[in-house]
Amino acid sequence: MELRYSEDDEAFRAALRAWLDATLPALAPQPGREAWDERRKWDTDWQRRLFDAGYAGLHWPKEYGGRGASPTEQLIFYEETTRARAPYVGVNFVGTLHAGPTLIEEGTDEQKAAHLPKILRGDEVWCQGFSEPNAGSDLASLRTRAVRDGDDYVVSGQKIWCSFGNVADVGEFLVRTDPDAPKHKGISWLILPMDLPGIEIRPIKTVLGSSEFCEVFLDDVRVPAANRVGAENDGWRVTNVTLKYERGTAFVSELVDAMRLCEDLARISSPQYEGELGRCLAEFDALWSLTKRNVSQAARGTTGPGAMVMKLAYSEARQRFGELCLRVLGRDGLHVDGNELVEERLRTLALPIAAGASQIQRNIISERVLGMPREPR
């Protein structure tokens, strides 16, 4: 690993720090968990502030309105926003972290022009409609049908676990365009405006008591064929572009947030838990070093196994931390409402499942990194 901060990097850090110091005190208090309109407004307002200050789409190329920041500047951004306790990306994580980058790689000029500026300005919120009741780990077995009719596809089926589908304007949706082809070869990736006739969104209550995800029912929804990203039936390849971003870079800001929570827990913890707390912090610190290594490799145009193990190692470390939170809290852990550390325990239950279950990540690592025999299919 070779990663040293240059004078330019430090100048970037100083300007960002000054901006954060001036901006954060002016933010209104964060709205309640179920105040969805206000939450959307609060998160997109933060995005707009980032945009106005030139910090939106930090890693997006300049030609698409991003900052085109160097990998080290991106690390500095995460370090400084965590230090200052700035807001997390929020309801538009799909738009900013993986739909936008997928459009940059795979979209037509019209698709890029229609969506990328709006995502960066906080004017358009995206969700992801990949999973179905019988297609999660085995995503390619998805059954939502899209039948071509003139210039449209007519889409029918059901999606599930669609995070923030209740406040999204647009979705990245996977549909089956050729039911007779082998399952990986008959899929297409569509841009789906969430207000089209025939779409019904039903929120699902989570263990936290909030409705972060939704079921989405599609009943003869007419979607312009011009909304397809990539060629018809080539959606599995485009999906892998999306997953590359979803399982890679998207976790970096969560990791730095975990380090912040570790500090919070240390403030209320007793000496009895020092060893375990130290272990959690060491694990997060090691993952931060791994992130720097990944970034350092990316800056030299190479990749290593680090990016593939990141999602698995991070989600399991964070789940161990969530368990520790509850033990440190003891009886106080019974007070769920508004206690970030109790929520941590409940929220982290889902991490080894979200964005690809741990068992599947282990399969990927054993086959693609360690070269072990493929799982029988």
Ligand SMILES: Cc1cc2nc3c(=O)[nH]c(=O)nc-3n(C[C@H](O)[C@H](O)[C@H](O)COP(=O)(O)OP(=O)(O)OC[C@H]3O[C@@H](n4cnc5c(N)ncnc54)[C@H](O)[C@@H]3O)c2cc1C
């Ligand atoms: C917090 C959260 C947010 C999410 N947001 C979205 C979203 O916005 N959009 C979206 O489309 N989806 C979303 N998902 C869905 C997520 O992608 C799926 O839950 C995940 O892919 C697992 O699929 P599944 O739930 O159907 O579980 P299943 O695939 O049914 O798996 C159940 C269990 O069986 C194991 N298993 C399955 N196959 C194998 C195998 N071959 N070998 C070994 N073990 C196996 C799995 O590891 C898992 O432990 C979200 C999920 C969570 C938890």
